[in-house]
């Protein structure tokens with residue numbers, strides 16, 4: 001699949017554009033908002049320059065990638081003879097339904113439609129399509145041009161062959177696809193993030209520690225291991241010679257005690273919201289938001305370089 005359509009060119013769409021362009025593919029970019037669309041090209045260029053600065057791309061490859069990206073004026077132009085569309089429009093069933101209907105009118109029958117949706121259900125999104133077998137969720141993690149994870153979630157009408165094709169495609173492009181066997185809101189990664197976030201808010205709201213210390217307890221401890229191991233493998237090692245079974249048998253009960261004491265909120269209390277926003281200002285003051293993003297991206301790239309070294 002050589003011809004890639006970026007449908008929706010905001011934060012995620014512009015990053016996807018730089019990812020596909022850096023792979024040497026032909027990328028067309030469309031957004032209903034003209035200003036966003038024009039800006040997307042600058043954002044994508046800046047992303048590519050970032051990859052050059054990190055030595056993940058040569059200046060020649062960047063030139064090639066930039067020349068492979070072009071803005072288009074209509075959905076029709078985006079979709080004519082397209083192979084693969086990465087849809088990143090606003091997270092809203094009605095808006096996605098409109099663009100999906102248009103996709104079907106203008107795209108070739110063989111084109112695949114992948115949605116970046118963070119938490120909507122593909123079964124519901126694809127219900128407006130006459131040929132739903134070729135649509136699936138391909139959920140990235142921000143920023144997709146730097147983070148390898150992509151969660152593939154079929155809807156009830158997605159063909160198994162579509163999932164297989166997209167999995168192999170992303171593997172070839174250097175991504176790390178994971179496949180969900182069934183749909184759940186938030187897929188895998190955002191559900192895990194939601195659990196950690198709720199507890200981060202609860203610890204703050206209950207006055208257990210400051211924003212700074214709660215975040216430090218994550219990134220100076222478990223976060224370092226999470227770059228290379230998930231919770232299951234971590235606790236396999238945590239059980240020593242007895243492995244995961246021993247960990248569950250001996251330490252599992254303590255976790256049950258923590259779970260009993262933890263919040264099970266399903267909405268964020270106003271007090272937690274206020275403390276989180278105010279407490280995080282202290283971090284922000286050290287750098288501007290864009291400086292923090294650049295700092296994050298440089299570290300992300302370097303961590304992955306280390307992980308690739310084996």
Ligand SMILES: NC(=O)c1ccc[n+]([C@@H]2O[C@H](COP(=O)([O-])OP(=O)(O)OC[C@H]3O[C@@H](n4cnc5c(N)ncnc54)[C@H](O)[C@@H]3O)[C@@H](O)[C@H]2O)c1
Nearest residue numbers: 008010011012031032033036088089090091116117118142
């Ligand atoms: N922000 C994140 O961290 C993140 C991470 C992973 C996935 N996502 C998912 O990516 C998608 C986009 O999120 P975002 O953060 O980039 O949002 P965003 O608001 O930055 O971008 C959405 C863009 O869609 C455009 N749009 C709306 N209707 C359109 C239409 N009919 N045709 C073309 N373009 C249209 C808007 O003009 C806007 O520029 C969402 O589904 C979201 O769940 C977001």
